[in-house]
Amino acid sequence: MQIEKYKIEEFNQQGLTDHQRKFEFVSAGLPNIDDVMHKLQAFNITIPSWALGTGGTRFGRFSGGGEPRSLEEKIADVGVIHALNRSSNSISLHIPWDIPENASDIKALAALHGLHFDAVNSNTFQDQSDQKLSYKYGSLHHVDKAVRKQAIEHNIEVIKYGVQLDSKALSVWLSDGSNFPGQLNFRKAFQNTLESLQEIYAALPNDWKMYVEYKCYEPNFYSTTIADWGQSLLYTSKLGPKALTLVDLGHHLPNANIEQIVSLLLMEGKLAGFHFNDSKYGDDDLTVGSINPYQLFLIFNELVEGMDARGMNHAHDLGWMIDASHNVKDPIEDLLQSVQAIKIAYAQALLVDKAALIAAQNANDVTMAQEILQQAYRTDVRPLVAEAGLRAGGALNPIDVYRKLNVRENLIKERGLKTVATGL
Numbered sequence: 001m002q003i004e005k006y007k008i009e010e011f012n013q014q015g016l017t018d019h020q021r022k023f024e025f026v027s028a029g030l031p032n033i034d035d036v037m038h039k040l041q042a043f044n045i046t047i048p049s050w051a052l053g054t055g056g057t058r059f060g061r062f063s064g065g066g067e068p069r070s071l072e073e074k075i076a077d078v079g080v081i082h083a084l085n086r087s088s089n090s091i092s093l094h095i096p097w098d099i100p101e102n103a104s105d106i107k108a109l110a111a112l113h114g115l116h117f118d119a120v121n122s123n124t125f126q127d128q129s130d131q132k133l134s135y136k137y138g139s140l141h142h143v144d145k146a147v148r149k150q151a152i153e154h155n156i157e158v159i160k161y162g163v164q165l166d167s168k169a170l171s172v173w174l175s176d177g178s179n180f181p182g183q184l185n186f187r188k189a190f191q192n193t194l195e196s197l198q199e200i201y202a203a204l205p206n207d208w209k210m211y212v213e214y215k216c217y218e219p220n221f222y223s224t225t226i227a228d229w230g231q232s233l234l235y236t237s238k239l240g241p242k243a244l245t246l247v248d249l250g251h252h253l254p255n256a257n258i259e260q261i262v263s264l265l266l267m268e269g270k271l272a273g274f275h276f277n278d279s280k281y282g283d284d285d286l287t288v289g290s291i292n293p294y295q296l297f298l299i300f301n302e303l304v305e306g307m308d309a310r311g312m313n314h315a316h317d318l319g320w321m322i323d324a325s326h327n328v329k330d331p332i333e334d335l336l337q338s339v340q341a342i343k344i345a346y347a348q349a350l351l352v353d354k355a356a357l358i359a360a361q362n363a364n365d366v367t368m369a370q371e372i373l374q375q376a377y378r379t380d381v382r383p384l385v386a387e388a389g390l391r392a393g394g395a396l397n398p399i400d401v402y403r404k405l406n407v408r409e410n411l412i413k414e415r416g417l418k419t420v421a422t423g424l
Ligand SMILES: [Mn+2]
Pocket: 173, 213, 248, 275, 323
């Protein structure tokens, strides 16, 4: 289904006076308000195709109904999100879950919703029914060259699909690792992986990037062959300028200082971008900003500072994507909440008084440095984010409009209650 613009405008009228009062109050105290609004409107976050269905754990899965049964329906769902927030103008596909049968039709359908295709994702973490060799003991790091070759060819095939869709990046996440001490020779596993990645890298078109994602543990519980940012950076440095390190917020050991990792990767020109989510215990894949919004703000503070230092465009020069799983909430509502949380953290980071912070740092004024960050963090920027959505033609309150339009009820009528999204 497609949300009609006039309906959004009707709902916006209802809350407009109240919104304008709040927006004027917040913006009056901000010297850089025009710059902030411009940047907020330009900022978009990619929606992954696998986030539109209900997620689950190994213990169970409880569908909310109306899940997309095809790539076309996934595109329609991202279209709903983008119509409401005007900040989700691209979709990231997962191969083989979302093989586009006819790429030009799929591109045209996406364009109808104002969408384009972001990074494509390969999958060597599970076996497909038509697959010759198993990934039970890994893929690109496998001791058997034939398995490595199969995984390399899969990644090259994913690039080919991406080229047809005008994607510009291949995202590689490997589950390769070991479950028990002694299972693997770490050095050989690294070297096999590097050689495999080099073959894939050689197949990248000139204007493409390769994102190398890391994860500390799971599904393997003793070692992971690309476990942390240092290991990813080793690979991406050896591979070359098109290879960059991808940070997934949930892929760190507890209490890791992710903002410092981000700062240094940016300094080296090796940060690919983000997979946003939130977590309390592990790779929980919870709604962005639901557990630790201050950490999210601190990460955005480093992103803004580091990107400005390198003259980068905030909206386009890094890959911004959500990578979350929605087990008990409506996936579309959850994604709307996540995009909102990201834009709030970004807006807060844009409010940091950088000159004052540098002065405080140089004077070792620790108290003032902390005050400056918290001054920005504690500003209620929600009216700025709402105004940015409004100016771009979106909803003042996306979730409210989504509910008033009974979108989920309509999707259930159209697709059925017991559907399971393809790929899950
Ligand atoms: Mn991820």
